[in-house]
Amino acid sequence: MKVTLDIDPGHTQDEIIIRCAELNDDLLKIVALANSSQKKVVGSLGKQTFLLEPGDVYYFECVDDKVFIYTKSKIYDCALRLYEIEEKFQGTNFLRANKSTIINLAKVRSLNPILNGKIEVELENGEKQIISRQYAPALKEKLGLGR
Template identity: 85%
Template sequence: MKVTLDIDPACPQDEIVIRCAEMNDDLLKIISLANSSQRKVVGSLGRQTFLLEPGSVYYFESVDDRIFVYTEDKVYDCALRLYEIEEKFQGTNFLRVNKSTIINLAKVRALNPILNGKIEVELENGEKQIISRQYAPLLKEKLGLGR
């Protein structure tokens, strides 16, 4: 794959152009990364509101009708519902893994199959999440693993 970077101070807006003979998995990942970098996550701590980079988010979790955004060392409140987060980050590294959790696949360090077709994932920060058997095939597909 050839990569060309053209830095032009006269350019009014950053632009990514991909020229290819056909689409492949590597190009889809590049497109996903480019798209997700433009979507900020709004989280709050106390009375402060923060704009978070999607790449810094490890996972979203719903607990008692509240949504939390987990980063490496902080937990933020989020005003969006899980289905809204799913829609916002569709086609990116974020994947619903059970009824209350969406994880960032880019933060997955290890997978461990457990009973009844479930999978335990370990994230880069050491936290573990359970992937329900309903979502396990989709996880394997997104990671390019066989069934």
């Protein structure tokens, strides 16, 4: 793959152009990364609202019909529902882990298979999340692991 950077102060807008004979998985990942870097996550703490970088999010979790955003050191309230977050970040590093959680695969440190086809993941912050049997195949596919 050939990569060309054209850096010129005269350019008024950043632009990514991909020229290819055929679209493949590597190119799709690059497109997804470019798209996700433009999306912000809106979270609130008390009356303050914050625009968070998706890469700073470890996971989203729904507890008692409220969605929370977990970062390295803070927990924010989120106005979106889990299915809206899932749609917004489709094709990125975010993956539905179970009925109430969406994790950022970029923050996963290790995987540990457990009973009944479930997978326990340890995040970079030491927290552990369970990937349910229903979502385990999607995790394996996204990570390129055999079934």
